[in-house]
Amino acid sequence: MAAEAAPKLGIIAGGGEFPGLVIAACRAEGRPFHVLALAGHADPQFIGDAPTDWIRLGEMGTGFKYLHDQGVTEVVMIGPVRRPSLRELAPDLRTARFFAKVGLKALGDDGVLRAIVRELEEEGFGVIGVDDVLADCLAPQGRIGGPETDDQAEADIARGITVAQGLGALDVGQAVVVQQGIVLGVEAAEGTDRLIRRCADLRREGPGGVLVKLKKPGQDRRVDLPTIGLDTLREAAAAGLRGIAIEAGGTLVLGRKALAVEADRQGLFVVGIAPSAEG
Amino acid sequence: MAAEAAPKLGIIAGGGEFPGLVIAACRAEGRPFHVLALAGHADPQFIGDAPTDWIRLGEMGTGFKYLHDQGVTEVVMIGPVRRPSLRELAPDLRTARFFAKVGLKALGDDGVLRAIVRELEEEGFGVIGVDDVLADCLAPQGRIGGPETDDQAEADIARGITVAQGLGALDVGQAVVVQQGIVLGVEAAEGTDRLIRRCADLRREGPGGVLVKLKKPGQDRRVDLPTIGLDTLREAAAAGLRGIAIEAGGTLVLGRKALAVEADRQGLFVVGIAPSAEG
Numbered sequence: 001m002a003a004e005a006a007p008k009l010g011i012i013a014g015g016g017e018f019p020g021l022v023i024a025a026c027r028a029e030g031r032p033f034h035v036l037a038l039a040g041h042a043d044p045q046f047i048g049d050a051p052t053d054w055i056r057l058g059e060m061g062t063g064f065k066y067l068h069d070q071g072v073t074e075v076v077m078i079g080p081v082r083r084p085s086l087r088e089l090a091p092d093l094r095t096a097r098f099f100a101k102v103g104l105k106a107l108g109d110d111g112v113l114r115a116i117v118r119e120l121e122e123e124g125f126g127v128i129g130v131d132d133v134l135a136d137c138l139a140p141q142g143r144i145g146g147p148e149t150d151d152q153a154e155a156d157i158a159r160g161i162t163v164a165q166g167l168g169a170l171d172v173g174q175a176v177v178v179q180q181g182i183v184l185g186v187e188a189a190e191g192t193d194r195l196i197r198r199c200a201d202l203r204r205e206g207p208g209g210v211l212v213k214l215k216k217p218g219q220d221r222r223v224d225l226p227t228i229g230l231d232t233l234r235e236a237a238a239a240g241l242r243g244i245a246i247e248a249g250g251t252l253v254l255g256r257k258a259l260a261v262e263a264d265r266q267g268l269f270v271v272g273i274a275p276s277a278e279g
Numbered sequence: 280m281a282a283e284a285a286p287k288l289g290i291i292a293g294g295g296e297f298p299g300l301v302i303a304a305c306r307a308e309g310r311p312f313h314v315l316a317l318a319g320h321a322d323p324q325f326i327g328d329a330p331t332d333w334i335r336l337g338e339m340g341t342g343f344k345y346l347h348d349q350g351v352t353e354v355v356m357i358g359p360v361r362r363p364s365l366r367e368l369a370p371d372l373r374t375a376r377f378f379a380k381v382g383l384k385a386l387g388d389d390g391v392l393r394a395i396v397r398e399l400e401e402e403g404f405g406v407i408g409v410d411d412v413l414a415d416c417l418a419p420q421g422r423i424g425g426p427e428t429d430d431q432a433e434a435d436i437a438r439g440i441t442v443a444q445g446l447g448a449l450d451v452g453q454a455v456v457v458q459q460g461i462v463l464g465v466e467a468a469e470g471t472d473r474l475i476r477r478c479a480d481l482r483r484e485g486p487g488g489v490l491v492k493l494k495k496p497g498q499d500r501r502v503d504l505p506t507i508g509l510d511t512l513r514e515a516a517a518a519g520l521r522g523i524a525i526e527a528g529g530t531l532v533l534g535r536k537a538l539a540v541e542a543d544r545q546g547l548f549v550v551g552i553a554p555s556a557e558g
Contacts, residue, residue, distance in 0.1 A: 083461055083483075084483060084484075085458070085459045085461070085483035085484050085485040086459065086485065087483075087484045087485035088483055088484040088485070162449065163449050163451055166445055166446075166448070166449045167445075167446070167449075167465070169445070170441065170442050170445045170446075170462075172442055172462045172465060173462075173465070176467075179364070180364045182362055182364070182468060183449075183451045183452075183467045183468060184467060184468045184469075185467045185468065185469060186446070186451060186452070186465050186467045188455075188462045188463060188464045188465050189461060189462060189463045189464065189481045190463075190464060190477060190480075190481055194477075198469060198473075198477070201469075202468045202469055204363060204364035204366075204367055205363075205364050205366045205367045206364045206366035206367070
């Protein structure tokens with residue numbers, strides 16, 4: 001793909017390794033970029049020496065100014081952001097105006113993120129999805145690593161899809177753990193790793209549980225796509241789970257090759273599913 | 280109420296203090312009763328010297344026989360039971376037949392309990408709700424203890440009702456914690472106390488969260504009514520919550536007077552709500 005046509009990309013960076021991958025992808029393509037890193041979320045070790053401005057979450061006005069000053073016209077949001085309370089936010093005028101408009105109290109996580117996308121667009125930025133930059137990180141359909149699924153696993157995946165879609169429709173979380181039909185745990189603000197860890201204590205005898213992680217129904221793919229990586233797999237193995245089912249085309253997989261090797265080694269399945277067909 | 284007309288009551292006892300309250304109520308009324316205690320769930324200290332047979336969960340056949348032998352014609356199920364996997368259950372012939380019929384894999388907690396009620400009825404037992412025996416333990420509507428709710432608390436309660444009803448419709452859990460519109464946690468197999476405890480770590484700055492606990496939509500009131508007690512209130516206070524909202528007429532409150540005193544002391548509201556009107 002010719003890089004000269006691509007406009008300068010603003011990378012709004014939350015937590016984890018993905019911002020680093022987007023930076024590497026821009027460099028590989030020769031695409032100009034500028035990082036807007038969210039203090040308390042973005043990890044300096046993954047941003048390295050990339051050109052970066054740091055802002056607090058509440059400094060939306062300053063952030064917009066930095067991006068305009070850098071000549072950014074297209075932005076991507078990548079990496080999880082822990083949603084703060086309004087008091088923690090200490091919003092600048094621009095941010096306060098935003099929350100006055102959207103009404104913080106009434107919104108779930110996804111509602112806030114969708115509103116931020118609209119706000120960026122009103123500021124004149126094009127907002128793209130991380131899958132536009134990192135297409136090869138999206139989960140494929142079918143077996144990704146580990147053994148084939150059996151009837152019990154498929155029944156647990158089906159129950160997990162129903163619960164995850166219901167939970168997602170309420171804009172609460174993306175992940176659920178099901179063991180032999182029993183819903184051991186559902187994710188809200190704690191995140192997937194902590195969900196998996198607590199399910200270790202709730203484990204029943206017999207075949208282990210399955211983690212199901214899906215995009216929320218109607219979720220804008222430009223924000224907060226569900227993500228798994230080697231850490232997720234290791235947490236799952238430590239908690240006695242027997243597999244992970246993720247949404248094909250709707251979940252980011254970090255380090256897929258290493259994940260597949262580790263899944264084979266641990267005997268834990270990782271599979272891409274199409275929930276709308278099954279749900 | 281004349282006691283001589285009331286048939287002998289079979290008390291199928293799960294965990295916690297409620298089985299002891301039902302025993303005390305029968306004694307106070309002079310109503311004959313017999314306890315069928317579930318090993319690993321019922322607490323001997325609350326059953327005391329009441330006439331009791333102990334069975335494992337998987338010994339449904341033996342349990343039915345004990346109740347028939349005792350001349351029991353009416354039963355009540357009281358106290359939480361942790362749902363086991365089929366392997367843990369080690370079912371007797373009668374229990375295995377039951378699960379072959381209802382299909383363990385496909386059922387949530389409530390589905391299994393409803394099926395048990397039907398099975399008891401087919402065995403010739405009348406099944407009554409614990410509120411028939413302990414009417415004064417049901418939550419009333421309105422303020423039970425602590426301060427009045429403010430606008431933020433009411434917005435959090437409304438969001439909690441929506442999420443709890445959605446979660447309940449999926450037959451997953453009964454409780455949710457919401458702080459300033461953020462769903463900190465939702466309950467599945469871990470139970471309410473552990474839900475509250477983990478929300479302490481997820482707490483945001485500013486006004487604390489609210490625990491909302493409701494009967495599942497369509498839940499048979501004869502099984503597993505949501506319950507709170509002094510322990511719930513103390514866990515909530517320790518986790519920085521500012522209040523508890525429970526379903527009026529659909530939640531059991533253990534030791535309401537002591538709860539109200541403690542709620543006042545801690546400055547933590549406890550309120551009975553009618554979710555169908557607000558939800």
